Amino acid sequence: MRCFNWFFLFLITVIMETGCSEEQNTSSLSPKGVNKPNEYRTALIIGNASYPKPGGLFSPLANPLNDANDMANALKNYGFAVTVLKDGTKREMDKTIKSFIHNLSSNSTVLFYYSGHGVHVQGQNYLILSNQP
Numbered sequence: 001m002r003c004f005n006w007f008f009l010f011l012i013t014v015i016m017e018t019g020c021s022e023e024q025n026t027s028s029l030s031p032k033g034v035n036k037p038n039e040y041r042t043a044l045i046i047g048n049a050s051y052p053k054p055g056g057l058f059s060p061l062a063n064p065l066n067d068a069n070d071m072a073n074a075l076k077n078y079g080f081a082v083t084v085l086k087d088g089t090k091r092e093m094d095k096t097i098k099s100f101i102h103n104l105s106s107n108s109t110v111l112f113y114y115s116g117h118g119v120h121v122q123g124q125n126y127l128i129l130s131n132q133p
Helices: 005-018 064-077 090-102
Strands: 040-047 081-086 108-115 118-121 124-127
Touching: 040 064, 040 090, 064 081, 064 108, 081 090
Parallel strands: 040 081, 040 108
Antiparallel strands: 118 124
């Protein structure tokens, strides 16, 4: 099973290093146009719905693509630059994640949203790619 365990660790590290200091009020987001000076808001949204085997280990899902669209639209209204990947293969996910990480800066406010199958195994969480058997 392919996984993106390293990705969660990286995102947590980026958020901790770039986002939260005690002087900042992180309890709410301000709408578009009211960003803090030099703040760069960015979000990576992944929606996986097309799993290959109905009735198999991971069956297709009805809502992840709609969830991804809705979240993207909501975050755009709050001034986020949004990267969306729907039903991405491993290669597409790797490319999208690397590009997203490359564009981060020290003044980035980062949000990651995933809708699709996931599993929790021995204390670790894993995202399930759309092209998994």
